[in-house]
Amino acid sequence: MDFQTLSAFLAVADAGSFSAAGERLFLSQPAISKRIATLEAGLDQPLFDRIGRRVTLTDAGRALLPYARRALDDLEDARRALTHLRGAASGRLTVGTSHHIGLHRLPAVLRQFTRRHPQVDLDLSFMDSEQACEAVAAGRLELGIVTLPLTPEPRLHTELIWPDPLAVVVGVDHPLAHAGSVVLQDLAAHPAVLPDHQTYTHRIVRKALASHGLTPHVRLATNYLETLKMLVGIGLGWSVLPASMLDASLRPLTLPGLQLSRTLGMVWHQRRTRSQAAEAMITLLRTQQPASASAVSLSPGM
Known part of the structure; x- marks a missing residue:
């Protein structure tokens, strides 16, 4: 062999x-x-x-x-250990990230990284955050830049980079857009368009509504947030999107008793030796952290 x-x-x-x-x-x-x-x-x-x-x-x-x-x-660990001895960030770095993070959070980071470390071959795969976490845990990817898991994964170290507040949104012509005060029961009476039930974002929404005894009626599910934004804009249903995506095509709803947020960050395998290229990417991503989050880790140890 x-x-x-x-x-x-x-x-x-x-x-x-x-x-x-x-x-x-x-x-x-x-x-x-x-x-x-x-x-x-x-x-x-x-x-x-x-x-x-x-x-x-x-x-x-x-x-x-x-x-x-x-x-x-x-x-692979032996190769990385030898790379550490040389001290230069080089070789191939395999990274998995979501389409949303790739579009809205990573462009400036990737630009800096490729300029600082031209000897690194960056292998960037776009996939759902859940799939990226599993690929890192299974050793198929070295680093994930993802929506962080809601519960700790024993094989993964997770680290917060970007807090990501979420907003309940409807299109400008939706009945709730002009309803004045809106309560959760009003929301549950209208169909929703949400990410798939297996995603971390869907679980956040369903758990929050379940705490009030409510279950969303999901008319359509897709994991592409840009697509969800379009579907909301044409009036197909309400949704939950990152507040950073709000524009004139959407109306955010203020709902008493409901505050939603998720966390975006990086994951790597607890027991794998990180390459110099991965260390360089981690160091660069840490410069993106808010000051209050710079020392936050969502799983024990390294």
Whole structure:
């Protein structure tokens, strides 16, 4: 077994497809197949069942999976430790972030980072915050810049960068936009457009309403906040959006007893050695913190 064959094995196991694994590793499907065949020959056991286009792990594959992950994690830690000795931020930094943060919070940070550290190849993936956190926990990404989890994840260190107040909003032609005083029961009587129920933002909204005995009627769900803003603007329903997104197309509602907020920040694996590139990004992100949040950490230790 070597680094290349183990990388191919993990890529196929994660993607469930030889072609998708090849795309992830920038290799052709035959090259991936050859590496898997070499690994299976060395172990004298099949690692995948190939049924049509479906690829699933055999019992031997499932047994090998945690050891393969651990071996590659150890190799990556060794590479990072050697990079620390050289002292320069270089190599590849894998980062996952949400579309909202990428559009509204990161442009200036990324501009500074690439100017200061031109030797770093920045691999930036856009995805839901929940997916980014899971990818960091599983070792597929080194750093996540995300909406922070509502409950601590034992594998992750989380650190607040940006407080993100939320506003309940409707379109300018919505009945509640001109209703004067509005209470939560009024809101619950109208349909909502919200992020998917698995997102941290949806959970914040549902938990807040549930504390008042209310459940939102969700007409439509999408995880793209810019899309939600458009749907609210055309009158499809009320929503909850970052206050920083408010403009003339929206009317924020003041609701007694309801204050909503989420926190945006960074996550990394508790037990992984951070590369110099990751350390440089973390240091730069900490300069974005409000003074009151500079020492805030949402999980114990490093």
